[in-house]
Amino acid sequence: MTTPKAGGRDLLPIANIDRIIHEPARLMILALLYVVESGDFTFLMRQTGLTWGNLSSHMSKLEAAGYIEVEKEFVDKKPRTMLRLTDEGRAAFQEYVQSMKQVFDDLTDN
Amino acid sequence: MPQNLDLKEIERRVHQSVFQDGLMEIMMGCFLLVVGASLAMDMKWVPLISLLVIFLGNPLLERAKKRYIYPRIGYVKLRPEKEADPKGIAVAAIVFVVILLGSIGIFNLTMGKDRGWAFWFKYFLPGSTGFMLAIGPFWLGETYGVRRGYVFAVLFLLSGIVIPVLGIASGYEAIGFECLLVGVISLISGVIMFTRFLRKYPIPAEGPPSKGAFDDNP
Numbered sequence: 001m002t003t004p005k006a007g008g009r010d011l012l013p014i015a016n017i018d019r020i021i022h023e024p025a026r027l028m029i030l031a032l033l034y035v036v037e038s039g040d041f042t043f044l045m046r047q048t049g050l051t052w053g054n055l056s057s058h059m060s061k062l063e064a065a066g067y068i069e070v071e072k073e074f075v076d077k078k079p080r081t082m083l084r085l086t087d088e089g090r091a092a093f094q095e096y097v098q099s100m101k102q103v104f105d106d107l108t109d110n
Numbered sequence: 111m112p113q114n115l116d117l118k119e120i121e122r123r124v125h126q127s128v129f130q131d132g133l134m135e136i137m138m139g140c141f142l143l144v145v146g147a148s149l150a151m152d153m154k155w156v157p158l159i160s161l162l163v164i165f166l167g168n169p170l171l172e173r174a175k176k177r178y179i180y181p182r183i184g185y186v187k188l189r190p191e192k193e194a195d196p197k198g199i200a201v202a203a204i205v206f207v208v209i210l211l212g213s214i215g216i217f218n219l220t221m222g223k224d225r226g227w228a229f230w231f232k233y234f235l236p237g238s239t240g241f242m243l244a245i246g247p248f249w250l251g252e253t254y255g256v257r258r259g260y261v262f263a264v265l266f267l268l269s270g271i272v273i274p275v276l277g278i279a280s281g282y283e284a285i286g287f288e289c290l291l292v293g294v295i296s297l298i299s300g301v302i303m304f305t306r307f308l309r310k311y312p313i314p315a316e317g318p319p320s321k322g323a324f325d326d327n328p
Contacts (some may be wrong), residue, residue: 026280034117035121036189039186040180040186041183043184047184
């Protein structure tokens with residue numbers, strides 16, 4: 001497989017961007033979970049401005065990718081769904097941020 | 111844009127959202143008013159009230175949060191490194207007491223026994239207590255970016271100096287006035303913030319999907 005190039009510049013970092021993370025809503029969710037230990041559904045909904053349905057759909061994709069994990073706990077006999085970033089999700093997010101920085105650094109160098 | 115993804119700013123906003131409800135100010139205000147009134151009237155109730163606050167304050171705050179806050183803005187666990195270190199607090203309290211007691215000796219040596227003691231009691235005790243009380247709100251401002259923490263820190267510092275200097279009160283009484291003054295401001299601002307919070311964040315009509323992805327992936 002050849003490395004994609006444009007004007008002699010290596011475009012591989014762009015090709016390697018994680019598409020699961022590279023979606024604004026999911027990026028917001030991951031960024032929020034990155035800076036806290038865990039948060040419940042209502043917290044993420046308030047912070048991101050997404051609807052329940054939308055948030056749920058993105059959460060499913062992130063969970064399927066292994067980036068977040070769901071913990072069910074009971075507080076005063078009421079269920080609470082806590083969401084946290086997995087180690088894999090944390091590493092993927094860090095890698096994504098580095099990749100994007102590199103992409104923008106390369107683009108602005110021209 | 112990802113290049114503008116400022117994680118520090120996101121973290122700061124999350125922390126601010128946790129402290130936006132005003133409940134902490136209400137609790138602090140109530141505590142300061144009770145302690146202030148006790149100091150101004152009778153010292154003997156202060157240790158008992160302080161113990162009651164230590165044991166009941168946090169459970170009461172948590173209960174209020176469960177009832178009014180979490181259904182509105184959700185629940186978040188902050189990263190553990192941001193939590194206050196109890197050992198650090200204990201060491202700081204011991205250092206403060208040592209400095210406070212040591213300063214009596216220094217004032218006695220430099221100003222003479224009677225004048226030294228009078229100066230220490232009248233000015234140094236309220237001033238240094240104001241300084242000690244300012245540490246908590248200042249820490250809140252520094253750690254969580256809660257700016258009003260700085261305002262309360264300045265209020266504690268200023269009232270610790272101004273109240274005895276203006277001759278409003280001295281010694282324990284001055285500390286009582288400090289607590290009453292900052293307590294009233296804290297309680298009023300807390301009530302305003304809490305009322306605004308309840309208006310701004312009604313309980314969401316929608317609940318989390320009962321038959322969603324999360325039920326299939328416990």
